Amino acid sequence: MPTRLLVTGAGSGPGNNLIRSLKTGAPSLVVAGCHSDRFVLKKSAAERNFLVHPATHRAFSRDLGRLLDRVRVDLVIPTTDADVWALSGVRGRLRDRVFLPPRSMIALCQDKYRLSRWLRSRGVAAPLTYAVPSLARVPGIFRRLGATPLWCRVRAGSGSVAAIPVRNPRQAQAWMAYWATMRGVPVRSFTLSEYLPGRDFGCQSLWARGRPVLTKAFERLSYIAAGGHPSGVSSVAALAKTAADPQVREVTTRAVRALGRNVAGLFSVDLKEDSAGTVCVTEINAGRFLAGTNLLDVSGKHNMAVTYVRLALGERVGFLEEPEQTREHYMVRDVDTLPGVFPAEEFFTGIEDART
Known part of the structure; x- marks a missing residue:
């Protein structure tokens, strides 16, 4: 029987990107989606789609509980911080069909002030x-x-x-x-x-039984609608490239380990360099994928979304390391278009330069 998944936030950019990564890495997966907005849900890439209450509504867990039996769901995957928080409080009702860190750890990560103090007190670089x-x-x-x-x-x-x-x-x-x-x-x-003026990274790290299983990172090079943000930046990259910087992976690992013992689940970490080039943790999104996860799923040897499902369903997965010779990939995103992921050496294939 195929594995059946329920992805929250279906139809949104993060939801559809995750579904795309899952189906690319494991076409046999059966993916259903849910969302509280019927208009967003209409755009879902899932095979079946269900309208539910918002994650902040007390009926949200009841809706998901019904879907467990209706769709025979093996795993519920959240795509927003609100979904992560809601699901972490109703694990029993969902019969533990979630793969999330402890609720106290999620609360720590969702408070950026508490998190920065926590990390700095444990020797992890943070502003x-x-x-x-x-x-x-x-x-x-x-x-x-x-x-x-x-x-x-x-x-x-x-x-x-x-x-x-x-x-x-x-x-x-x-x-x-x-x-x-x-x-x-x-x-x-x-x-x-x-203020951290240096390079901007996103790093996803999968953990099981207190050990890192797979960690992959990318560097944000430009941002969607940056001109409309007073800061000139956002967490949503318009152009990003895979990053093999060992300092990024090392700081990410130290940061997640500092959260507590027997860490398990997914941790999406945002990092920036300070003026001296030290990589600092600016936030940790516990329990959910970054919106640009496609870049980390379709490049390299290991698909992070599929590995997440394997871990969540109890499969024992050893430490997975990306080969050093993995090709550099770029991701290009914009409003109203699907993200494109391209190997660096193919980036200009099919493009003719009319400037000369």
């Missing part, structure tokens, strides 16, 4: 970060951090929401006041931290 209790305390935080610009962002969320570089207290206070007034985000939800 020095301060919580903002009130607008009046902002000048003091600037004095403690010293060099500017600083990075201002909220403690929770994804996609660089409310993130902006600021050069002085007045800019930071105005930004936080705007979000509090217009978007209902309390000032105490914000943090100020060191």
